[in-house]
Amino acid sequence: MEVTMAEHGETLPEHKLDTAALYDTLRQSKASVEEAVAKMLAIKKEARPKSQLRELATQILLNFVTLRQANGSILLEEDSVKAETERAKASVELATLQLQSLLYEKNHQIKAIKACKDLDTKYPDIELVPQEEFFRDAPAEIKDSLISKDSEQNLMLKRLNFEMYQRKELCKHRKKLEQRKKALQETVSHRKKFLSSLPSHLKSLKKASLPVQQQLGVSHMKKLKQQQLAELLPPPLYVIYSQLLTLKETFGENIDLELIGSVKDAQGIACQLANKSTGISTKSEDSNSGDVPDGEDEGQRSKRLKNSSRRENLDQSGIYEAHPLKIALHINDDVAVDSNSKELIVLEFEYLKKLNVVCVGVKDSEDPENNILCNLFSDDNGLELPRQSAKLMIGDCNSFQERRTSRPYKWAQHLAGIDFLPELAPLFKVSETSNDETARNAAILSSLSLYHQQNRVQTIVQRMRARIKARIKA
Template sequence: MEESVEALRRLAEHCVNSAGKPDVQDTTTQGLLILLKIKEESRRLAFTAEDQREETSRFKTRLEQAHLQLQNLLYEKEYYEKEIHECQSFQFKHPDSAIGLVPVEQFLATASPEVLARIGDDPHTLMLEQLRDELTQRKAQVAKLEELRKVKAATRQEVDTRKRTLDALQQQLQGLEDSAKPLQTILAPHLSLRGFARSADLLPLPLYIVYSQLAAVREALGLPIRVAILGSSVEAESFAKAQTLDPTDAAMDGGSGMTASVEGAAAAAEPAVKQARLSPALPGLSGGAQGATASGAGTSASSSSEDLYKVHPLSVLLEVQRENNGRLQTIISVKFQYLVNLRLVTAHSDMRDDNLLLAALFPGDDGSATAYESLAQLQGGTFKYDTSRPAKPYRWCQHLAGLDFAPPLPLATQLHNSTGQGQLDASSVVLEGLDSYRRQQRAIHVIERLRAVKTGDEALK
């Protein structure tokens, strides 16, 4: 094809470049022959291209069929793998662990010879026999369970019958109690203390004495007062459980010099015994004994200020009332609180003017707690009660709670030092010496020395 085109190009150049007149007939004949040859080559190439196209189409069809077959095989492979995985991970509705079959050894040891003969070496038959034996045992257990359920139903019916009988008896007892109330009112007109607040059992012993005595006075004498217990009973229960009575503290409390005198405590003897276990204070206080020894401030000198002034969750509220136009009106209210670590009873009022009245209630009792020697021993003999606090430990509060403190100096010495103006300097010297005595902690040093000597002596023995 390329040679024919090149020959046609040379013939055309010869005709153009010929100097003379070319032979047109020969040139035309040669050109036509070349064109026929080119046309023949072109037709042959067209047929060859068509054959190649048909062959390509056939190969393409075969390739598509092979690709489609490959995809089908891959899909089948994935499907079979999925089925194999599902079969391998198939979860039975009742797996062996859930059925709880007996071990094979135990089953074979208890199986009959006929069953062993049927089993042979076939594991499938072994599993069927195990399941059959388990079914038999469970049917027997279900029958036994049904019998027990019948017994339970009969017992429950009997219990319900007895419960109805007890309920009817309770109603009869309630009616009997209601019928006896008039007789109880005639025979004991002042026994309504029986309905005292349930949280009274959670009060510390000094506050319980204040509450019980005020309530008894109200009921016995009909005084126009109101007594109530304030605070959270839940917190008081938690506080009572957390408090433990240390025998060492109890021994120290016995020699602190504070005495508890409870006047008329026979009416509250039982609650007092109860509170001796709940309250960390006053372990030596007895409901029927006057002048029993107790401690007012047995805490250690290392206690922080907040710990020293820690208040019990419960308090006692006293409202003094008077009649006004046929109605009772509160004229003053006093709230009694108990300082757990200082073991003192404080009193204050929500009204500022009433607090001034409380400070002037008894001469010489301003609530500064200067007369309590057990408090003066705290913090190395430098402890002073914070008088900026609204609640103050008045001496009349301690007396009302059954607590009496021994004075720092004998009463005769105090009277002797206050007989005349000439003795004021001597009194000041005595008080300064007492203050120095406290700071030196002589009593503590002597006690610790005695303990160390005794301990060493026992170690040598």
């Protein structure tokens, strides 16, 4: 029966089914033995009659016999499976041997093909020109020559001679090109040597031309450098620089201009502005914060503490951060117009990026109390921010820091081209006190006159020079 099932390919499923039944028999017999042993232990504990023990012992022995039979059947089944496995293993080994033989023959054939391809012939694999090009381009002495009686071999030999002729011509052309290349390399090396020594020649030429420039009053290199640096200035400072430069060159005002600061940082800011065309962002902060004090004195004290702490926070947040480049204005005495004239004062113009205002201060001045720029025009002490947006950014302490010597004067904003509307209309107070049309017109003319004066660099320079001379005389 097993052989018949094996021939039809059903042996393994029958083995699996029989083995499962045998294992079920083993589990059932084991459970019966465990149950009988448990009952025997219970009878002994309860002191029942021993006749019940005999029946349970007989049942246990029968179960052992069943276990023995099932175990034997399982062992026989395992032997039959091992025999079938050995028979299948023999067929697999035979197929493996046949595969190895085929691979060996394949490698042998590949080696034989490679040996045939590598075999050298009388005429190596030379890529000859086609016959049409040979008959068209070959010299007559090669085409008319007779090397062999066989026509095909004669043609092949003549084509080989033409190939050798072409290669010789190419070798001659290569030698000519190498000689030309060598000559060009020598020319290039001479020119590189000249170019490497050119900066030293230019430097010596520049040094030799300095006396001539000083004699003629022309400083071309310095002026060119100043123009390149001026392109990195923010628009408000550039407007001031262009007006001061025009005043110096056109009207002959005895002043000097100088751009100071970090050029590298200014170039970085210029690159950022070139990448993104965004304006200066202003952020308004809440000005009403904190609890309301009960007493009047305590409220003033807490407000003063709050303003001082807020000023410190503003310094830390970079509200007063300035552009890296500044304009230094040297105002000289107008009595002597030569190069040895006395320097009266040096003003520095800086641009605060976040507040969008221009500040002016005296160079190396550390005393804000004795500020010569204060009230250069009436009601302009530099402590009041000219722009409402800047006041909103600062918040409660809407006045500029008193300890800073560089302050945002109104005339500096006018020079920089930063125009702003006043918080209160010029005629508001006049309209409250009087309805006279003449008074209104006079107020308008006064405001326009003051604006025109603050918008002229010549007026600013003259007032500064006059104030300094008055202080010197005093």
